[in-house]
Amino acid sequence: MSALTRVLGAATAAYGIATAVRPQVLAKPCGLTTPSGDVTASVRTLITAIGMRDTAIGAAMLFAPPGRAQRVAVLTRVASDAADALVFGLTLPDRRARGKAAGVAAGWAALCALSALRG
Numbered sequence: 001m002s003a004l005t006r007v008l009g010a011a012t013a014a015y016g017i018a019t020a021v022r023p024q025v026l027a028k029p030c031g032l033t034t035p036s037g038d039v040t041a042s043v044r045t046l047i048t049a050i051g052m053r054d055t056a057i058g059a060a061m062l063f064a065p066p067g068r069a070q071r072v073a074v075l076t077r078v079a080s081d082a083a084d085a086l087v088f089g090l091t092l093p094d095r096r097a098r099g100k101a102a103g104v105a106a107g108w109a110a111l112c113a114l115s116a117l118r119g
Contacts, residue, residue, distance in 0.1 A: 005074055005115040009061025012054050012077060012108075020051030030101050031094025053080065061112075074116040081109035 019026045026032075026047050027039045034040065039047070057080060060073035082105075089102030 002115055002118040004118060005070065005112075006062050008077075008108075008112055008115055009058045009063075009073070011058070013058030013062060016051045016054030016056075016058055018051070020048045020055065023047035023051070026050065029097060029104075030088065030092055031097035032092070050084075071116060074112055077112045078109045078116070081105045081112065085109060 015025075023039045023044045024033060024037070027043055028037070032039070032043050032047075057073060057077050061070065061077060064070040064073045085102045085105035088105055089098050092098045092101060
């Protein structure tokens with residue numbers, strides 16, 4: 001795999017940690033905060049889970065040995081981002097946030113897929 005795969009893995013892990021520690025990082029652009037900007041307990045739980053998932057996948061992309069293990073990590077990232085794009089694009093309560101969040105998730109899926117093809 002390319003150096004791009006490892007850079008994307010590091011970025012994914014860092015973003016995952018950021019969202020797990022501070023769920024507003026993802027909740028706000030998705031329109032999932034309260035009017036005062038807070039995050040409810042149920043939204044916090046789900047976003048923390050997404051953050052931990054992304055941290056694990058990003059670490060796998062970063063540290064897996066080249067070959068099958070790293071390809072599986074990248075494909076897991078692509079599948080997760082594609083699923084996020086679909087779910088965010090169809091179900092976020094704020095219609096304006098749907099396109100933005102789905103676009104970002106689809107963009108990450110495409111970047112990670114590209115990194116797999118380059119390797």
